[in-house]
Amino acid sequence: MNSRPESAVAPVITIDGPSGSGKGTLSRLLARRLGWHWLDSGALYRLLALAATQDNIALEDVAALVDKAHQLDIRFEESADGEPQIYLSGQRVTDALRTEQCGKVASKVAAIPAVRAALLDRQRAFRQLPGLVADGRDMGTVVFPDADLKIFLDASIEERANRRQKQLKKQGLDISMGDLFQEISARDQRDMNRAVSPLRPAEDAKHIDCSAMTIDEMLETALGFVREKGWVAAG
Ligand code: DC
DSSP: OOOOOOOOSOOEEEEEOOTTSSHHHHHHHHHHHHTOEEEEHHHHHHHHHHHHHHTTOOTTOHHHHHHHHHHOOEEEEEOTTSOEEEEETTEEOHHHHTSHHHHHHHHHHTTOHHHHHHHHHHHHTTOOTTOEEEEESSIIIIIOTTOSEEEEEEOOHHHHHHHHHHHHHHTTOOOOHHHHHHHHHHHHHHHHHOSSSOSOOOTTOEEEEOTTOOHHHHHHHHHHHHHHHTSSOOO
């Protein structure tokens, strides 16, 4: 008989994958469905990128970036319509974080080992009862290697460029597919080839290729894995 006491450590579901694969949407829906906490780890890198840009911190100044990472005054909230809102030093920066420029700087700061180390504890602090759904690149490999369920969500570059173009159109921006394709490929290369925490599936991750899936289908596939764990009722 196993006499180990019940662990009070909150369960974690990690959802890793490349930019634009839909893991943000999936992880948010899953967290809501389960009533668990949600970590958008990419937002932390974007917040640091935005703060560094605002304070004119050079990307070569690692000590200043690490300092900034420790000091970031951030708040995540859900607005009345259920949309996540992000605040930096009391200012709402949700839209500013989503720009291509901010994403580009975030990808560069995310390649710096000391920056990643500085953000580790902040990410782990989100692990609270009743559970956490964590969205990122290295959630299952580095930040929560003991996660209870690891999902790797992927989609073709064409499909991701297509989705991004639609998103940008809604914001009144018309960017060509060619430019988006290049931008996304370059970011994938940076994320996959960096020395520290490169983007790769954890060995024990369940893969979902959602190139041809609707959001509902993605959620259903993930819920199938979750049901196997007994966290939601079957059906
Ligand atoms: O998911 P996103 O596009 O918001 O992430 C922004 C950048 O941060 C992206 O270039 C990858 C990086 N990132 C990371 O290196 N590790 C994470 N856990 C999350 C994001």
